[in-house]
Amino acid sequence: xxxxxxxxxxxxxxxxxxxxxxxxxxxxxxxxxGIWQAHTWxxxxxxxxxxxxxxxxxxxxxxxxxxxxxxxxxELYWAVLATQALGGVPVPLYQDSIEKELTYIVDxxxxxxxxxxxxxxxxxxxxxxQQCPRLEVIVYDDPRGLxxxxxxxxxxxxxxxxxxxxxxxxxxxxxxxEVARGGGEDTAVICYTSGTTGTPxxxxxxxxxxxxxxxxxxxxxxxRSDDEALAYxxxxxxxxxxxxxxxxxxxxxxxxxxxxxxxxLADLKEIGPTYFxxxxxxxxxxxxxxxxxxxxxxxPKRRLTHFFLGLxxxxxRRRLGGQPLPRLARLLAPIGHLLVCGPLRDNLGMxxxxxxxTAGEAIGPEIxxxxxxxxxxxxxxxxxxxxxVFVAVQEDGDVRLDTVGTPMPEVEIRISxxxxxxxxxxxxxxxxxKNAEATRQTVxxxxxxxxxxxFLDHAGHLKIIDRARDLGRLAxxxxxxxxxxxxxxKFSPYVKEAVTLGPGRPYVTAxxxxxxxxxxxxxxxxxxxxxxxxxxxxxxxVYDLIxxxxxxxxxxxxxxxxLRGARLRKFLILHKELDPDDEEITRTRKVRRGYVAQKYxxxxxxxxxxxxxxxxxxxxxxxxxxxxxxxxxxxxxELPAR
Amino acid sequence: xxxxxxxxxxxxxxxxxxxFGALLALNRVTLSVGRGEIAAIIGPNGAGKxxxxxxxxxxxxxxxxxxxxxxxxxxxxxxPEVAALGIARTFQNVALFRGMSVxxxxxxxxxxxxxxxxxxxxLWWGPARRQELAHRAFVxxxxxxxxxxxxxxxxxxxxxxxxxxxxxxARALAAEPQLLLLDEPMAGMxxxxxxxxxxxxxxxxxxxxxxxxxxxxxxxxVMDICDHVVVLDYxxxxxxxxxxxxxxxxxxxxxxxxxxxxxxxxxA
Numbered sequence: 001x002x003x004x005x006x007x008x009x010x011x012x013x014x015x016x017x018x019x020x021x022x023x024x025x026x027x028x029x030x031x032x033x034g035i036w037q038a039h040t041w042x043x044x045x046x047x048x049x050x051x052x053x054x055x056x057x058x059x060x061x062x063x064x065x066x067x068x069x070x071x072x073x074x075e076l077y078w079a080v081l082a083t084q085a086l087g088g089v090p091v092p093l094y095q096d097s098i099e100k101e102l103t104y105i106v107d108x109x110x111x112x113x114x115x116x117x118x119x120x121x122x123x124x125x126x127x128x129x130q131q132c133p134r135l136e137v138i139v140y141d142d143p144r145g146l147x148x149x150x151x152x153x154x155x156x157x158x159x160x161x162x163x164x165x166x167x168x169x170x171x172x173x174x175x176x177x178e179v180a181r182g183g184g185e186d187t188a189v190i191c192y193t194s195g196t197t198g199t200p201x202x203x204x205x206x207x208x209x210x211x212x213x214x215x216x217x218x219x220x221x222x223x224r225s226d227d228e229a230l231a232y233x234x235x236x237x238x239x240x241x242x243x244x245x246x247x248x249x250x251x252x253x254x255x256x257x258x259x260x261x262x263x264x265l266a267d268l269k270e271i272g273p274t275y276f277x278x279x280x281x282x283x284x285x286x287x288x289x290x291x292x293x294x295x296x297x298x299x300p301k302r303r304l305t306h307f308f309l310g311l312x313x314x315x316x317r318r319r320l321g322g323q324p325l326p327r328l329a330r331l332l333a334p335i336g337h338l339l340v341c342g343p344l345r346d347n348l349g350m351x352x353x354x355x356x357x358t359a360g361e362a363i364g365p366e367i368x369x370x371x372x373x374x375x376x377x378x379x380x381x382x383x384x385x386x387x388x389v390f391v392a393v394q395e396d397g398d399v400r401l402d403t404v405g406t407p408m409p410e411v412e413i414r415i416s417x418x419x420x421x422x423x424x425x426x427x428x429x430x431x432x433x434k435n436a437e438a439t440r441q442t443v444x445x446x447x448x449x450x451x452x453x454x455f456l457d458h459a460g461h462l463k464i465i466d467r468a469r470d471l472g473r474l475a476x477x478x479x480x481x482x483x484x485x486x487x488x489x490k491f492s493p494y495v496k497e498a499v500t501l502g503p504g505r506p507y508v509t510a511x512x513x514x515x516x517x518x519x520x521x522x523x524x525x526x527x528x529x530x531x532x533x534x535x536x537x538x539x540x541x542v543y544d545l546i547x548x549x550x551x552x553x554x555x556x557x558x559x560x561x562x563l564r565g566a567r568l569r570k571f572l573i574l575h576k577e578l579d580p581d582d583e584e585i586t587r588t589r590k591v592r593r594g595y596v597a598q599k600y601x602x603x604x605x606x607x608x609x610x611x612x613x614x615x616x617x618x619x620x621x622x623x624x625x626x627x628x629x630x631x632x633x634x635x636x637x638e639l640p641a642r
Numbered sequence: 643x644x645x646x647x648x649x650x651x652x653x654x655x656x657x658x659x660x661x662f663g664a665l666l667a668l669n670r671v672t673l674s675v676g677r678g679e680i681a682a683i684i685g686p687n688g689a690g691k692x693x694x695x696x697x698x699x700x701x702x703x704x705x706x707x708x709x710x711x712x713x714x715x716x717x718x719x720x721x722p723e724v725a726a727l728g729i730a731r732t733f734q735n736v737a738l739f740r741g742m743s744v745x746x747x748x749x750x751x752x753x754x755x756x757x758x759x760x761x762x763x764x765l766w767w768g769p770a771r772r773q774e775l776a777h778r779a780f781v782x783x784x785x786x787x788x789x790x791x792x793x794x795x796x797x798x799x800x801x802x803x804x805x806x807x808x809x810x811x812a813r814a815l816a817a818e819p820q821l822l823l824l825d826e827p828m829a830g831m832x833x834x835x836x837x838x839x840x841x842x843x844x845x846x847x848x849x850x851x852x853x854x855x856x857x858x859x860x861x862x863x864v865m866d867i868c869d870h871v872v873v874l875d876y877x878x879x880x881x882x883x884x885x886x887x888x889x890x891x892x893x894x895x896x897x898x899x900x901x902x903x904x905x906x907x908x909x910a
Contacts, residue, residue: 033782034794144787145845262792 009184012085019045031259051082053164062087070117079115119145184208202433213388213427214246225252269349279360308336312373364487388427403461472503478565492549507569509607575632658707685874700724730819740799751816804835824856
């Protein structure tokens with residue numbers, strides 16, 4: 001493997017190789033003006049080269065950083081490649097970040113250049129630039145609304161490429177020379193981890209990290225150059241960078257950029273990807289969508305669907321648990337597949353999927369089983385930004401419910417004395433940019449501390465229990481795993497987010513966010529009128545609804561020997577949604593437990609008193625960065641003791 | 643179509659009056675809208691704003707005065723003729739084909755630009771086919787521009803109000819107008835929808851150079867996006883000028899906020 005890699009050790013070299021080898025094959029598709037527009041590998045190479053020339057004409061030198069911000073667009077992937085071709089380092093940013101977050105990262109990464117998708121991002125970057133004078137040049141793709149802007153150092157991608165063409169006249173081999181100077185140990189990208197604690201940290205990944213891990217995973221999972229993937233996750237997330245960029249280039253498959261964030265589901269159906277990657281949040285949304293639409297169907301259809309879905313899920317659960325399958329169910333399953341599961345899978349745009357991953361955080365077992373029952377090969381992937389994503393993946397045909405699978409080839413896993421998962425692999429990052437302290441805390445002799453508590457079972461499968469620091473015990477010593485409970489709660493279409501509390505307390509409680517779409521639909525069908533999210537969340541009927549869901553979780557908890565003592569005693573429904581703009585969850589939608597505990601301290605205290613309602617006042621941040629105050633009265637519900 | 647004069651105002655309304663029975667809805671209103679301008683027509687309820695718009699779009703005809711568009715007198719034209727001249731409009735109460743998809747609704751905006759025989763169009767053959775493809779491409783640009791890709795195939799009647807307004811704007815734009823008349827484009831919208839609509843109006847003006855005349859009640863919006871404001875009250879023009887200047891005008895303040903003896907001034 002290393003012999004092949006030795007001459008093709010950076011992405012610019014690999015793309016040039018692809019342009020020669022796969023020239024006319026499609027590399028990127030983008031839905032624009034209602035039509036899927038295709039770009040070949042030759043286009044990929046050619047356009048990134050032109051962008052690189054343009055950047056060079058503006059004085060881009062080796063080591064410069066380019067901030068890349070916007071939805072998934074071919075041009076932005078090309079900007080990433082162009083930066084790398086010149087020996088620079090791309091820094092992809094979350095497109096929904098507010099100005100403050102952008103400012104922190106642009107400043108910390110010392111970005112001189114920025115490539116933005118449209119006016120919205122340019123407006124943010126122009127304000128960022130006032131505080132980060134190091135940011136000189138801002139390039140934008142979509143000129144709409146920007147024609148009248150006359151700020152210095154602001155230019156369109158078309159203008160940049162034009163400048164590049166002129167520059168090329170005097171320097172015909174400039175980009176090729178720069179590409180030749182690059183090597184596998186150079187930093188390829190800095191991915192800022194959203195971090196559930198503290199400020200973001202910039203993980204530096206080398207070309208060798210990304211290319212080797214991409215290749216290892218592609219070989220083990222059998223990726224092919226005729227695979228199709230949907231590039232719809234934030235470009236700043238390492239998952240998208242690995243799949244839509246690194247793996248697509250290494251394996252030579254095509255990625256497809258949706259028309260807009262609002263059309264992803266429709267585009268998914270049109271493309272029918274064979275390789276699909278989604279965090280649990282997306283799977284949850286898909287499931288909620290299905291269940292809500294099902295509730296609107298006529299009752300014979302609904303009954304039939306529920307029956308066969310139930311059957312398929314029961315079978316899948318037994319299969320994953322290695323239990324025997326009842327004969328009647330086995331006989332009925334093909335009918336169910338024909339009538340319900342197959343059509344539903346097709347309707348979701350998932351008929352052609354060969355490999356699908358859920359990653360980012362733990363997925364609720366019920367959600368996982370649901371999609372597998374439809375016949376979709378969803379597998380759990382355990383990974384981290386610092387590992388170039390891949391640590392462990394469930395192998396085809398060896399998927400279990402309670403583990404995240406076996407380590408990838410060339411990845412070693414070890415469990416520390418404290419029960420923390422440690423690993424070592426070719427993907428282990430170079431360190432955090434300008435943060436040696438954090439690097440020291442994370443890496444020890446080449447082993448990365450994952451921060452997760454887990455163990456390897458007798459068959460070599462890795463089982464993750466919870467975040468090491470989240471795992472706790474109740475006041476009486478009962479084991480309590482918050483994430484585990486939360487995932488069970490979130491299986492309900494009505495529960496969008498849940499935060500469970502318990503360590504050091506006498507019993508377990510939960511803060512719950514309802515799903516406005518699903519609960520709103522439920523309320524409308526029952527003729528329950530509501531005016532706003534806050535109003536709906538505090539309806540006694542909604543509390544009754546959620547109470548049933550909590551009782552269901554408690555009942556399923558009885559099956560687990562270790563965790564059965566940690567049943568939920570009380571809950572309340574939050575008056576507002578947890579929002580990344582309020583720093584309550586990260587941009588990748590992980591709950592920032594510490595912050596939530598602090599912010600909602602009065603609510604949490606009330607859960608451990610005899611009160612049945614509590615008044616809250618909360619600051620909210622609007623999308624444009626302004627803040628306001630919301631005041632509400634929140635009810636507390638106690639579950640009847642059995 | 644006659645070649646439009648390159649200089650001078652695009653729209654010239656010269657002392658027009660309209661009477662409904664005993665009510666003088668417009669009383670010698672004169673105003674002009676320059677090329678590439680965003681002009682607002684404001685005023686209290688019943689001031690005659692929509693009547694003025696209806697006159698410009700040929701729906702009503704004034705009994706005195708003249709309306710000139712691009713230097714040509716066109717006081718007496720009917721709505722289709724006005725539309726053919728390059729004036730498109732949206733309505734105060736959304737007027738979409740509720741059962742048709744958003745795409746089809748916007749395509750109707752291209753109707754005037756479609757040529758060719760009925761037979762060829764029915765067979766979707768030859769020039770008719772090429773034409774339809776070209777029109778569809780144009781409509782797709784508008785869909786992209788107004789960010790309504792996700793509802794392309796949705797029946798218009800199923801959309802929330804704010805989006806219906808946006809689809810109406812799209813249909814008006816599909817006619818490639820020189821002058822766009824918007825009757826309360828932001829009525830009944832929430833703050834976010836209003837901000838979106840403001841951005842679209844500014845972008846339409848900036849990107850296509852379309853001249854826009856709009857009726858609006860939200861003074862914040864008017865002051866923010868309009869170059870030029872005309873104030874009507876009881877069918878008469880009481881102020882005309884730059885937004886800043888109009889805001890300070892005493893007659894305008896009186897009309898909007900009332901004066902000391904409002905009941906005597908306005909007999910029912």
